Amino acid sequence: MAKVRLENVSKVYGDVVAVRDIDLEIDHNEFVVLVGPSGCGKSTTLRMIAGLEEISGGSIHIGDRVVNDEPPRMRNVAMVFQNYALYPHMSVRENLAFGLTLARVPRREIDLKVAEAADILGLDELLDRQPAQLSGGERQRVAMGRAIVRHPDVFLFDEPLSNLDAQLRTQMRTEIKRLHRKVKTTVVYVTHDQVEAMTLADRVVIMRAGKVEQIGTPDNIFHYPANAFVAKFIGSPPMNMFDAVVAETTDGKVLRVDSDWQLPVPRHLATRVEAGHEVVIGLRADDITPRGHGMPPREGAVFESAVNIVEPLGSETLLFVNFGPSETIAKMVRPRTVQEGETLSFDVNLEELKLFDRSSGQAIERTRA
Amino acid sequence: MTRKTPWGGWQWLVPMMAFLLIIELWPFLVMLDQSVHYLSYTQPGKNGQFIGLDNYRKAVFDDDLFHGVSVTLLYMLIALPVEFVAGLALAVLISYHMTLKRIVMPLLLIPMVLAPVVVGLVARLNLNPDFGLLGIMLRELGIAPEGLLGTPFNAFLTIVAVDVWQWTPFVTMIFLAAIIGMPREPYEAAVVDGASRWHMFRRITLPMLQPIIGVVLLLRLTDAFKVFDQVFIMTGGGPGAATELLTIFAYKVNFAYWNLGYGSAVVALLFFISFVMTFTVMKLVNRMSRGKA
Numbered sequence A: 001m002a003k004v005r006l007e008n009v010s011k012v013y014g015d016v017v018a019v020r021d022i023d024l025e026i027d028h029n030e031f032v033v034l035v036g037p038s039g040c041g042k043s044t045t046l047r048m049i050a051g052l053e054e055i056s057g058g059s060i061h062i063g064d065r066v067v068n069d070e071p072p073r074m075r076n077v078a079m080v081f082q083n084y085a086l087y088p089h090m091s092v093r094e095n096l097a098f099g100l101t102l103a104r105v106p107r108r109e110i111d112l113k114v115a116e117a118a119d120i121l122g123l124d125e126l127l128d129r130q131p132a133q134l135s136g137g138e139r140q141r142v143a144m145g146r147a148i149v150r151h152p153d154v155f156l157f158d159e160p161l162s163n164l165d166a167q168l169r170t171q172m173r174t175e176i177k178r179l180h181r182k183v184k185t186t187v188v189y190v191t192h193d194q195v196e197a198m199t200l201a202d203r204v205v206i207m208r209a210g211k212v213e214q215i216g217t218p219d220n221i222f223h224y225p226a227n228a229f230v231a232k233f234i235g236s237p238p239m240n241m242f243d244a245v246v247a248e249t250t251d252g253k254v255l256r257v258d259s260d261w262q263l264p265v266p267r268h269l270a271t272r273v274e275a276g277h278e279v280v281i282g283l284r285a286d287d288i289t290p291r292g293h294g295m296p297p298r299e300g301a302v303f304e305s306a307v308n309i310v311e312p313l314g315s316e317t318l319l320f321v322n323f324g325p326s327e328t329i330a331k332m333v334r335p336r337t338v339q340e341g342e343t344l345s346f347d348v349n350l351e352e353l354k355l356f357d358r359s360s361g362q363a364i365e366r367t368r369a
Numbered sequence B: 001m002t003r004k005t006p007w008g009g010w011q012w013l014v015p016m017m018a019f020l021l022i023i024e025l026w027p028f029l030v031m032l033d034q035s036v037h038y039l040s041y042t043q044p045g046k047n048g049q050f051i052g053l054d055n056y057r058k059a060v061f062d063d064d065l066f067h068g069v070s071v072t073l074l075y076m077l078i079a080l081p082v083e084f085v086a087g088l089a090l091a092v093l094i095s096y097h098m099t100l101k102r103i104v105m106p107l108l109l110i111p112m113v114l115a116p117v118v119v120g121l122v123a124r125l126n127l128n129p130d131f132g133l134l135g136i137m138l139r140e141l142g143i144a145p146e147g148l149l150g151t152p153f154n155a156f157l158t159i160v161a162v163d164v165w166q167w168t169p170f171v172t173m174i175f176l177a178a179i180i181g182m183p184r185e186p187y188e189a190a191v192v193d194g195a196s197r198w199h200m201f202r203r204i205t206l207p208m209l210q211p212i213i214g215v216v217l218l219l220r221l222t223d224a225f226k227v228f229d230q231v232f233i234m235t236g237g238g239p240g241a242a243t244e245l246l247t248i249f250a251y252k253v254n255f256a257y258w259n260l261g262y263g264s265a266v267v268a269l270l271f272f273i274s275f276v277m278t279f280t281v282m283k284l285v286n287r288m289s290r291g292k293a
Helices: A042-050 A092-102 A107-121 A136-148 A166-183 A194-200 A218-223 A228-233 A267-272 B006-035 B054-060 B063-096 B098-113 B116-127 B133-140 B152-181 B185-193 B197-225 B229-234 B246-255 B260-291
Strands: A004-013 A016-026 A031-035 A057-062 A077-080 A154-158 A186-191 A203-208 A211-216 A240-249 A252-258 A261-264 A278-283 A288-290 A300-312 A316-323 A326-333 A343-349 A354-357
Touching: A004 A042, A016 A042, A016 A057, A016 A211, A031 A042, A031 A194, A042 A057, A042 A077, A042 A154, A042 A186, A042 A203, A077 A136, A077 B185, A092 A107, A092 A136, A092 B185, A107 A136, A107 A166, A136 A166, A166 A194, A186 A194, A194 A218, A203 A218, A203 A228, A211 A218, A211 A228, A228 A240, A228 A278, A228 A354, A240 A261, A240 A326, A252 A278, A288 A316, A316 A343, B006 B260, B054 B260, B063 B098, B063 B152, B063 B197, B063 B246, B063 B260, B098 B152, B116 B133, B116 B152, B116 B229, B152 B197, B152 B229, B185 B197, B197 B260, B229 B246, B246 B260
Parallel strands: A031 A186, A031 A203, A077 A154, A154 A186, A288 A326
Antiparallel strands: A004 A016, A004 A057, A203 A211, A240 A252, A240 A278, A252 A261, A278 A354, A288 A343, A300 A316, A300 A343, A316 A326
């Protein structure tokens, strides 16, 4: 239980800036997920909090201490690694007890804490096994147990689910969430998987190329992406993006994709753009729906297209359709069978349309309703 | 894929097996045969006489042979632990400073690639108190006026030291390779868990090295047991019999005293001891590494 604060933290390897001036404040018991494509500096940031990497600039606070120059063992953090990092020659019990033994905790107390952690994670049956005899999921639970027994101020997770198969990953995800409810500790969690980030986090930190792109609640980030990168990174399927230019017509402002393909500028953005503005249109598949499937939007546009590719997912079906000069993904909820080549009409929900400035990539903020 | 190989493929093994039989087994059998006959150049009249296990009986009660066994054991008992401790320490040290590796590795290789005879000659010439560089220096300093190989105690320590000099790098290299090959994550986990360098060595590196330690022990034991050339060149077993290893004793019986019947029995015993030792250690090593699946 501690606040973690990063102030202007950066990491430089020779000429390469891995992390650039990160500011981040994490609250007591908050679950914060750092997410981004590989090489974005998220793991480096985590390792700097752990003390496994020295920081090149700025300062890191845990609780009310500045820990810049403290070795990892003085920071009272616990870390769970991607490939579990269990001690291969020790039994599960010894793995769990290792940190406590080093801290010279009395034997009786160690037994108690190990039993407690084993109980929380359902490891009782496995205590006398060797790591080699465990499945991936079990190893991951032992790795978490090793972190729990120490009652650390901060839990650090470095892509803990990446080595598990898809089904187990979903299951462990829920377990991690449940664990956080139970042990109530500040958590910093690194992943490249946006679904993991969205489902686990109280707040998500999206990083790219060593910089923070946006910090916010999952909801906030999904609905109000700060820029085109975040918009494209969060959500599945990724947001559809089209280049367009704002033009003034007799019917008002329009977003001209090409000479014969345009959308009206939605009301919430009308005062934000002027004719000639080069923008990027962002539309999620959820907001391009075949007529008759779901409510028609309050403010919408309609277009017709043949279906190029059909991807049924069960509860919904993704349709790849032509949207003017480019292709877009539409989503059909409560789907019926669709033939490839079939022509359908689609509603575009203009209320959820996003605009980004093409040169800066920054979102063009909507007017408050 | 069940194509039948005629004769189960054994025919391909025949040449190699025949070769091994001729150069390994045949001389061994000849030796065993000699060991139960009288064969010596001192009393040619009795040569060829079958004497049963007389040679073995004599060997078992031979004080000189017992002395050889003692010298060999003492030699191994001092040299091997020193090589292990020094080799491991060096390996760990180098692993902390990997930039050193490029400089240190070639240096480590030098003693290993030298032929034992060369090692022996270099040591002997250098240690000579009259014209050897080291020998003169030691004499001038008053440390060993009669040369390091000149007194029984010094000579014994010197042959042990040369063994340590030649073989510590081997131990270092194997341990270093093993340490470099170890996964990095357990160490990072240990750092976060609060382990000091000593803890990490004691609780992680050492246990993870255990199987390798067993193998190196086996290699070094068998090797040290049959050391001959470098010691023979340096001291010839002397002064007196201070450095007369079992192998040197066996050599002397056969090719200095030309007592080939008795010599064969001695060599057979040497073989037996080395066989039992290797086998025991191998079992131990196997059990050790099986315990840690």
